[in-house]
Amino acid sequence: MSTQCIKEQSNTQPISIFDPQEEKKIELQKFKKSKVCAECKSWIIRQKSVGCGICEDVYHLSCMRPKLTRKPKKWTCTRCLELKNTFPDTNELEIDTLCGRCQKHVQCDDEEFCSKCSKVFHSKCYGPKKVAPICIFCEQQKPPKIKQNKNLVQFLPLKISLKNQNSFILPCCIYDDTLRERCFNSIQYALYCQNISFNDDLVYDSVQKQENNVALEKLEPLTGKDLEAFKKYKQVTKHGYYAPVIVEYNTDQGFYVKAVQPIANNTLICEYAGEVFRFADQVYSTSDSMMSLLETSFAATSLVIIPQKYGNLAKYLSGINNTKKNSKKQQQNVKSQRFNVEGESRVILYACRDIRTGEVLYYDYNEGGFNYNTRFFV
Ligand SMILES: C[S@@+](CC[C@H](N)C(=O)[O-])C[C@H]1O[C@@H](n2cnc3c(N)ncnc32)[C@H](O)[C@@H]1O
Secondary structure, eight states: OOGGGOOOOTSSSOOOOHHHHHHHHHHHHHHHEEEETTTTTTTESSOOOOOOOTTTOOOGGSSSSSSOSSSSSSSSOOHHHHHHHHHHHHHHHHHHHHHTTSSSOGGGGGGGEEEOOEEEHHHHHHHHTTTSOHHHHHHSSOOOOOOOGGGGGGSSOOOOOOOTSSSSSSSOOOOOHHHHHHHHHHHHHHHHHOOOEOOOEOOOSSSOGGGOGGSSSSOOOHHHHHHHOOOOHHHTTTTOOSSEEEEEEETEEEEEEEESSSSSSTTTEOOOOOOEEEEEGGGTTTTTTTTTEOOOSSSTTTTTEESEEOOOGGGEEEETTTTTTHHHHHHOOOEEEEEEEEEEEEEEEESOBBBBOOOOOOOOOOTOOOOOOOTTOO
């Protein structure tokens, strides 16, 4: 998803977040004066920052670890420093074209990029597993595992009646321990490849939690059995128990999510998790995972979720191809909807029809009318 694909919940009227004239002025000012921080990916406007003398990436001083209080005169970022130390005799401009394994030059038509460390490799040096988007070095480090509390399985039903189910239901448990572990580890693996830590909740770092105030927008409240089901599900997902799905990878669409057991209509899949930002600070974000959280008609008070450092399964669901005839009818099996959950807007992903084993999970990136380009989607 991107800025253009911010979704609206289907039961509300699309709301324009912009005052186009005002927004255009702000955009122009930002464009002339600012750059994006390579660490937190938000705009550097008045905050103190420093640029790397080699790659020219710019960082907020406050985003550095340890934090810097004064701007250094000459500074090189950690990545360039590492590369310089590894290849001291190499011209700075050439560093990026050296293979991360054999240290010889890589030609454009023979290159593979690791999606974790971003290093370039000859395809023969990259590693045997072509489907994995990470290099052999990153592959050797195992992603962290979450300890599962088996007693919590009791929350998830073994079987569910598919008839006349109108409210949210909990997914059926994967009772095969090995498969359940494989499924959860597949989420962990995808997150690990993208340097994202598993977190199933909204993370309020750059905005206050109080800013997610549903009084600023009329949102359907989650009540009764739906609220109960959602709360129970949140409890078990904390321990790695998700709907029966696995995250896989292919070269057409990167990571995607597939059902490993049938999933009934209205089953909770997961909450859309990640860091919460003001939309005004993310107008130029290039994230393909931005999700609308609160729409107040003003960019400064509207909120979005971007799983940059923290995230969960939600960010791996595929989008339907809106340009294909009938694609919505055939492909879409998941819906994303924003709800008022006890005064806070939250985005819930749930099955909008029965899903068969082996089906890929798809939802509509253009549901809110934003023009996310799905022309090349499979
Ligand atoms: C939110 S991400 C989904 C996870 C992503 N596939 C990944 O590997 O991180 C959205 C991006 O996934 C890819 N994508 C999602 N749905 C797709 C589809 N149906 N066909 C091809 N690519 C798709 C596009 O590159 C899109 O910009």
